[in-house]
Amino acid sequence: MWRARLCLEPFDPAAALAAFAKQIDAGTGAVVTFTGLARGANRNGLAVETLFLQHHARLTQRSLDEIAAAGAERFNVAGIDLIHRAGAIAPGEAIVWVAAAAAHRRAAFEAADYLMDRLKTEALFWKREDGADGSTWVEPTDDDHRERARWS
């Protein structure tokens, strides 16, 4: 069981977890979640007023589906759920939330880690930081690519 949602409005990770927990079966012994938040400062320490994530009308959802399905296929998990924001995001708001449920913790940890590494480098978004000093488009870092390569 997997699900991936593109979300254009703020969402509540706690509510997402509560809904996910209701769907997992009796054999599940572990649920791992990760929530990514919009930071109020960029890599250079300058204030970010808004994080803007541009998405593609069709291919962004497809990329999220592909990543969630690959996680469900690759790991021994009972369920995967992910939510990804697009549009204008204020500092402190959730950008991304992933959840993996499994019989034992290792598969759940690894699946959540895998989903995030792929989302950082392959989810079809274009990310811009808007601040008083102007706007900057952000691309994956070398570290992001190294983390992704661990799963190749």
Place this chain on the structure above:
Amino acid sequence: MKSGRTLQDHTSSQPSAAKSLVDRPVERVTSAFEYEGLQMNVRFYGRLADLLGEQMKLDMADCSIGQLRAAIADRHPLARAEILSQRVRACVHDVIAGEDHLVGAGGTVEFFPPVSGG
């Protein structure tokens, strides 16, 4: 009878379609290519949209992705390095397309700078 009526409707709609072309306001006509349907539609995302706008129409007939990149670079020198970068991927009909992929006249090509989620 039903199919005959459908044919008749279709036929009778043609003169009005032709008339609407003739009546098109002059200010909307951008080039002779538009009448022939030979304009290439291009969409840009991310930093490319900042440089080139979100959409562009180019007077081009059939061409490869590589030729399209070169044409855009010639017309917009400030975006030359970006549009020619192989880190920028081309997409046709929602599928990533290689440099030799041929795009027909009137087709749409989207250019994607590197993506980043999370």
